[in-house]
Amino acid sequence: MASSSPAFSSRIGFILAAAGSAVGVGNIWGFPTQAASNGGGAFLLVYLVMIGLLAYPMLVAELTIGRMRQQNPVEALRALSDKPFWRGFGALTGIIGLIVLSFILSFYAIVSGWLLAFMFAPIAELLGYPEAAQWLTGFSVERNLIMMALFMLLTIHVVRSGVTDGIERWSTRLMPLLFVLLIAMVIYILTLPGATDGLKMYLTPDFERVLDPNLIIRAMGQAFFSLSIGAACMMTYGAYLSKKEHLPKTAGWVAGLDTSVAFLAGLLILPAMFAAQELGVVIYDANGALLSSDTLVFAVLPAMFESMGSAGLWVAFAFFALMVIAAITSSISMLEAPVNALREESGQPRSQMAWLVGLTIMAISGLIIYNFDALFGLVITVTTVYMQPLLGLTFGVMLTWILRQHLLLKALQEGAPDIAKSWFWKIWPWYVKFICPVLILLVIWQG
Numbered sequence: 001m002a003s004s005s006p007a008f009s010s011r012i013g014f015i016l017a018a019a020g021s022a023v024g025v026g027n028i029w030g031f032p033t034q035a036a037s038n039g040g041g042a043f044l045l046v047y048l049v050m051i052g053l054l055a056y057p058m059l060v061a062e063l064t065i066g067r068m069r070q071q072n073p074v075e076a077l078r079a080l081s082d083k084p085f086w087r088g089f090g091a092l093t094g095i096i097g098l099i100v101l102s103f104i105l106s107f108y109a110i111v112s113g114w115l116l117a118f119m120f121a122p123i124a125e126l127l128g129y130p131e132a133a134q135w136l137t138g139f140s141v142e143r144n145l146i147m148m149a150l151f152m153l154l155t156i157h158v159v160r161s162g163v164t165d166g167i168e169r170w171s172t173r174l175m176p177l178l179f180v181l182l183i184a185m186v187i188y189i190l191t192l193p194g195a196t197d198g199l200k201m202y203l204t205p206d207f208e209r210v211l212d213p214n215l216i217i218r219a220m221g222q223a224f225f226s227l228s229i230g231a232a233c234m235m236t237y238g239a240y241l242s243k244k245e246h247l248p249k250t251a252g253w254v255a256g257l258d259t260s261v262a263f264l265a266g267l268l269i270l271p272a273m274f275a276a277q278e279l280g281v282v283i284y285d286a287n288g289a290l291l292s293s294d295t296l297v298f299a300v301l302p303a304m305f306e307s308m309g310s311a312g313l314w315v316a317f318a319f320f321a322l323m324v325i326a327a328i329t330s331s332i333s334m335l336e337a338p339v340n341a342l343r344e345e346s347g348q349p350r351s352q353m354a355w356l357v358g359l360t361i362m363a364i365s366g367l368i369i370y371n372f373d374a375l376f377g378l379v380i381t382v383t384t385v386y387m388q389p390l391l392g393l394t395f396g397v398m399l400t401w402i403l404r405q406h407l408l409l410k411a412l413q414e415g416a417p418d419i420a421k422s423w424f425w426k427i428w429p430w431y432v433k434f435i436c437p438v439l440i441l442l443v444i445w446q447g
Contacts, residue, residue: 011242011245011250012172013168013171013172014168014237014240014241014242014245014250015250015253015254015257016168016171016172016175016176017167017168017171017172017237017329017333018234018237018250018254018333019175019253019254019257019258020171020174020175020329020330020332020333024108024226024326024327024329024330024331025108025111025112025115025323025326025327025330027226027258027261027262027265027326028182028261028265028268028269028297028322028323028326029111029297029323030222030225030226031047031222031226031262031265031266032265032266032268032269032270033269033297034047034218034219034222035047035202035266035269035270036269036270036273038209038212038214038215038218038219039205039206039209039212039215040201040202040203040204040205040206040270041201041202041203041204041205041206042205042206042207042209042210042212042215043215043218043219044202044203044205044263044266045205045210046210046215046216046219047219047222047223047262048259049219050216050219050220050222050223051223051227051255051259053439054220054223054224054436054439054440055223055224055226055227055229055255056227056251056252056255057396057428057431057432057436058224058229058230058392058393058395058396058432058436059227059229059234059251059254059255060247060248060251060428060432061392061395061396061399061400061432062229062230062234062235062238062392062395062396063234063235063237063238063241063247063250063251064238064247064399064408064411064412065077065080065235065238065395065398065399066234066235066236066237066238066239066240066241067238067239067241067243067247067411067414068411069239070239070240071239071344072094072236072239072337072340072341072344072345073094073097073098073232073235073236073337073341074090074091074094074095074098074341074345075091075094075344075345076094076235076239077090077091077093077094077395077398078090078091078094080398080399080402080403081402081403086398086402089398090398090402093391093394093395093398094232094341096391097230097231097232097235097391097395098232098337098338098341100230100231100383100387100388100391101231101232101233101334101337101338102334102338102357102360102361102364103364103379103382103383104231104334104383104384104388105331105334105335105361106361106364106365106368106379107365107368107376107379107380107383108327108330108331108334109148109151109152109155109331109361109362109365110144110148110365110368110369110376111327112148112151112324112327112328112331113144113146113147113148113149113150113151114144114147114298115151115320115323115324115327116147116150116151116320116324117136117137117143117147118136118137118298118302118316118320118323119317119320119321119323119324120136121133121136121137121316122305122313122314122316122317122320123317124136125313126313137298137302141369141370144369144372145366145369148362148365148366148369149362151327151328151331152331152358152361152362152365153358154328155328155331155332155335155358156335156354156355156358158170158328158332159332159335159336159339159350159354159358160350160351160354160355162350163240163336167332167333167336170328170329170332171329171332174325174328174329175257175329177325178261178322178325178326178329179261181318181321181322181325182261182264182265182268182322183264184318185268185315185318185319185322186264186267186268188315189268189271189272189275190267190271192271192272192275192278193275193278194271194274194275194276194277194278194279195271195272195274195275196271196274197271197274197277198270198271198272198273198274198275199267199270199271201270201274202266202267202270202271213443216443217385217443217444218385220389220440220443221384221385221386221388221389224384224388224389224392225384225388226258226259226262227254227255227258228330228333228334229388229392230387230388230389230390230391230392230393230395231334231337231388231391232337232391233333233334233336233337235337235395236333236336236337236340236341237333237336239340242415243414243415244414244415245415246415246416247412247415247416248412248416248419248424248428249416261326269297269301272300272301272304273300273301275304276300276301276303276304276307279304279307279308280307281300281303281304281307283300297319297323301316301319302316305319335354335357335358335361338357339353339354339357339358340353342356342357386444389440389443389444390440390444392440393436393437393440393441396432396433396436396437397433397437399432400429400430400432400433401433405429408429409425412425
């Protein structure tokens with residue numbers, strides 16, 4: 001018999017934890033990098049459209065599935081129907097979602113390990129250990145393995161402490177700190193020479209690039225990755241949400257906070273790129289393509305910090321501390337979903353399941369590190385660009401096509417008793433049922 005799900009103790013605890021799941025390296029590293037590589041303002045515009053047209057409606061769907069049954073994704077999706085075929089299909093979809101999520105965390109842990117290393121490097125310099133700083137910022141198998149393992153151990157520690165004492169407690173501390181650090185960094189970077197050029201690129205769309213199929217699919221993948229949609233994270237957190245909460249409004253808060261951080265990150269990174277260029281750092285090649293696009297924050301920005309002298313060490317530490325905070329708030333949600341699923345299905349203690357899943361993902365990360373050139377980019381593309389939108393689509397279709405409509409209305413009325421009279425109820429179910437599948441498949445086909 002499955003164990004009962006834990007729960008968040010407050011609405012603000014859920015919003016900050018769910019926003020923390022959404023706000024991560026995808027916002028502060030992935031979004032600005034994608035924007036810089038795809039026309040700046042054009043990518044920002046398409047990204048915002050994708051958040052409104054696709055990501056938010058699918059976020060509501062995923063949270064609804066989780067809260068309806070208040071069980072892990074496998075059981076929640078299985079319970080949407082009483083027909084054997086759909087029950088089996090739902091369980092299989094939940095399992096695939098958790099596997100995809102585990103692969104996302106496997107590459108995420110590697111990137112987050114780099115962030116930890118770059119955060120420690122300025123401290124090593126300030127303490128007079130330049131060799132250690134050089135090792136931390138150098139790309140090596142040993143560095144990647146050690147820092148990945150350190151990051152995963154930190155994630156395991158939070159998850160094994162539980163929802164209230166672990167995830168909620170750390171999210172309510174780290175999310176406000178993340179906003180403070182991010183806003184302070186934006187203000188500082190915008191005072192540097194050359195930053196206004198980056199600001200213009202970021203806020204001025206090139207409308208000729210807006211309809212570029214590659215840009216559109218990248219923006220959609222970024223929107224789904226940024227909001228943790230299609231990877232069972234939000235479904236798991238939805239299971240921990242009180243039935244007294246208004247689901248569409250709560251989802252709106254989560255999407256709004258996540259999008260705000262992504263927008264602020266763009267205000268930080270793109271002006272910082274052009275400030276670095278002003279200081280002599282080369283950021284574009286002769287053809288106008290962004291150099292080091294996949295490792296922007298590990299190549300271009302450290303070069304800028306270095307050119308700032310001793311003050312640059314403190315700025316570098318603050319920047320990478322910000323990145324680590326964003327990374328840990330997301331990684332705990334990625335680990336929580338498979339851990340809670342195994343806890344419920346096996347009846348084994350949370351601590352044991354946290355170690356089992358965490359060590360398994362560390363092994364996958366190690367395999368990627370040893371075969372970096374072949375696997376790293378492949379895992380990112382398959383999981384975030386294609387599997388997340390497809391799984392999000394499947395979750396939405398199952399909710400609106402397989403579940404009977406009166407049961408869906410009843411689920412949404414918990415916390416919103418008058419929702420049947422609202423425009424949301426008149427539009428959202430049909431939009432997710434008909435429009436979202438067509439848009440998602442069209443974007444993937446065009447890409």
